Amino acid sequence: MNDAHVEELLSAYLEGGLDGSQAANVGRHLASCPDCGLLLEAMKDAREALGALPELEPSTTLLRRLYAIPEKRRFRLVPDFLLRPSLQPVFASATALLVFVSFLAFSPGGRTFQKSVNRRLHVGYSKVERLYAKAGALTDEMGSYKETILGSLKNVKLLKKGEEQ
Amino acid sequence: MLVNAYSKKVFNMAYQFSGSAQEAEDMTQEIFLKLYSSLRKYDFARNFTAWLLTLTKNHFIDEYRRTKWEKTQRDEFNDQAIAQDAFSGPERSLVREENKKLVWETLDRLSPEIRMTVILRDIQGRTYEEIAESLSLPLGTVKSRVNRGRLQLARVLKDRQGEWT
Numbered sequence A: 001m002n003d004a005h006v007e008e009l010l011s012a013y014l015e016g017g018l019d020g021s022q023a024a025n026v027g028r029h030l031a032s033c034p035d036c037g038l039l040l041e042a043m044k045d046a047r048e049a050l051g052a053l054p055e056l057e058p059s060t061t062l063l064r065r066l067y068a069i070p071e072k073r074r075f076r077l078v079p080d081f082l083l084r085p086s087l088q089p090v091f092a093s094a095t096a097l098l099v100f101v102s103f104l105a106f107s108p109g110g111r112t113f114q115k116s117v118n119r120r121l122h123v124g125y126s127k128v129e130r131l132y133a134k135a136g137a138l139t140d141e142m143g144s145y146k147e148t149i150l151g152s153l154k155n156v157k158l159l160k161k162g163e164e165q
Numbered sequence B: 001m002l003v004n005a006y007s008k009k010v011f012n013m014a015y016q017f018s019g020s021a022q023e024a025e026d027m028t029q030e031i032f033l034k035l036y037s038s039l040r041k042y043d044f045a046r047n048f049t050a051w052l053l054t055l056t057k058n059h060f061i062d063e064y065r066r067t068k069w070e071k072t073q074r075d076e077f078n079d080q081a082i083a084q085d086a087f088s089g090p091e092r093s094l095v096r097e098e099n100k101k102l103v104w105e106t107l108d109r110l111s112p113e114i115r116m117t118v119i120l121r122d123i124q125g126r127t128y129e130e131i132a133e134s135l136s137l138p139l140g141t142v143k144s145r146v147n148r149g150r151l152q153l154a155r156v157l158k159d160r161q162g163e164w165t
Helices: A003-014 A020-032 A034-051 A060-074 A085-106 A108-164 B002-018 B021-041 B048-067 B080-088 B090-109 B112-123 B128-135 B139-164
Strands: none
Touching: A003 A020, A003 A034, A003 B139, A020 A034, A034 B090, A034 B112, A034 B139, A060 B002, A060 B021, A085 A108, B002 B021, B002 B048, B002 B112, B021 B048, B048 B112, B048 B128, B090 B112, B090 B139, B112 B128, B112 B139, B128 B139
């Protein structure tokens, strides 16, 4: 049994977790190896020191903060799912939109902007209406030419037949 | 009340793990916030302490990985328990005090996973089975981590004792 093997089993040896033959082997090695013997003693001291570390009392400030948590949650007006971080961009966009709408609705600058937008919309609408009227006139004109074109096509067919005969 | 029953336990575990009382207070508050928001997910068939321990451990490890705890110094070790050891002689008492201080400082050198198992086993006195259940680890892994942690601490104590003699 070498040093590394003994080190692997040291905790189990210390806590009596090895079976008889393994414990005897480790014991023999420890008796003949002062270095491993010292390591075992140091491990005992380390365990003793860990077990003796003092426990601290939480401060009154911390306790006050902890007692406040359930109350906060009990009186929460907003359901938990609305507080998910993934919804934050949605809320931010909605807030920006509301600010913009209220600016348009209530500020003098907003009203001027609204009027200019309305005027532009109106002008745009009139242009579209005029374009639509022109398109209607063009359609009527095309309709009047239709009969003449069809008549011409019939005459061309008759002439071709006359030449063949 | 959860705060009365568990605040001291959680706070001390956070203190032993982080080494800083300020850090431990913040972590305790965060863990209780998590606890209250996860209570709905608690399976009543499970041991509550083990469940809380899992939550606590996950928080510590996450926090450690997130911040890497750039702080290298643990709080100055301060223990008034020295007077309790007076019956074993002032010299032995001083050695014990020195060991506690060294062990306290060396805890920071252990990896978070090993530190957690050592704290649970040797400071909090939990059984290997309890630790394996709360950390969701095989029993052999827990035993091996505890042994590795103890060996690291023991080597530091052994070296220091070598310097004294």
